[in-house]
Amino acid sequence: MKFMIAVDCEGSACVVGEPGRTLSNSCNMQFAREQATRETNAAARALFDAGAEQVVIWDNHGDGTNLIFDQLDQRCKVLLGTGFSRRFPELDETYTGVLMIGYHAMAGTTNAVLAHTYSSKVYHAIHVNGLEVGEIALDASVAGELGVPLIFVASDDKGCAEALSFTPWIKTVATKQGFGRNCAYSKHPTVVETEIYQTVRQAVDRLEEMKPFLFAHPVQIEIYFKKYIHLIKARFRRQGWRITGQKTLSTTLADMRQWKC
Ligand SMILES: [Zn+2]
Numbered sequence: 001m002k003f004m005i006a007v008d009c010e011g012s013a014c015v016v017g018e019p020g021r022t023l024s025n026s027c028n029m030q031f032a033r034e035q036a037t038r039e040t041n042a043a044a045r046a047l048f049d050a051g052a053e054q055v056v057i058w059d060n061h062g063d064g065t066n067l068i069f070d071q072l073d074q075r076c077k078v079l080l081g082t083g084f085s086r087r088f089p090e091l092d093e094t095y096t097g098v099l100m101i102g103y104h105a106m107a108g109t110t111n112a113v114l115a116h117t118y119s120s121k122v123y124h125a126i127h128v129n130g131l132e133v134g135e136i137a138l139d140a141s142v143a144g145e146l147g148v149p150l151i152f153v154a155s156d157d158k159g160c161a162e163a164l165s166f167t168p169w170i171k172t173v174a175t176k177q178g179f180g181r182n183c184a185y186s187k188h189p190t191v192v193e194t195e196i197y198q199t200v201r202q203a204v205d206r207l208e209e210m211k212p213f214l215f216a217h218p219v220q221i222e223i224y225f226k227k228y229i230h231l232i233k234a235r236f237r238r239q240g241w242r243i244t245g246q247k248t249l250s251t252t253l254a255d256m257r258q259w260k261c
Pocket residue numbers: 008009010060061062
């Protein structure tokens with residue numbers, strides 16, 4: 001069995017950032033790096049204990065250099081940095097499943113901690129086939145196109161609910177209860193590590209229930225930008241996209257393997 005663990009930072013235990021700043025620019029970031037590392041290790045250890053031969057960690061928050069790399073489980077390899085041509089780089093049909101650690105709810109979610117969709121500065125919302133979606137569904141669908149199911153998500157309670165609304169068969173751990181963008185009622189970080197270990201073991205025990213998540217093909221995507229200038233900049237980068245509103249770019253993709261955030 002082969003697995004890939006996608007790791008963001010906003011959804012980890014005792015991570016809330018600071019008002020008016022991204023998490024990366026907040027005093028809470030060093031703790032976020034350490035806790036995301038511990039939570040990732042808990043998931044990796046559960047996968048190896050369940051019989052995995054290979055576990056790859058994909059560090060994907062911000063510039064992709066967040067985890068405390070020398071403290072990661074030595075049996076893992078790490079994908080890090082920016083500039084990959086797609087989400088879930090290196091993932092292919094030979095993988096058994098993907099997991100998400102530290103993920104967060106989509107932009108605009110009420111009382112979700114640090115909710116956003118890829119960039120809190122640039123994107124107001126992203127719709128797929130007319131439905132508003134966030135990073136959890138978008139990333140899960142990229143893995144789904146390769147036939148690889150999402151099996152586990154750790155996030156705040158709003159992120160877990162969002163994940164279950166798209167993929168009700170997965171296992172989740174709610175690390176904290178979101179009370180607002182920058183406040184939460186968190187479980188103790190060590191308790192969360194234990195819960196992640198136990199719940200990932202359960203997810204691997206129930207692999208036959210896990211299904212690849214797919215949007216219907218072809219995939220209609222609308223990006224609602226926060227500012228007109230973001231649309232203009234994105235238009236240069238996104239060949240074949242149409243301006244369909246004051247701050248909206250749209251396109252139709254054959255499938256989500258062509259998706260770039
Ligand atoms: Zn992030």
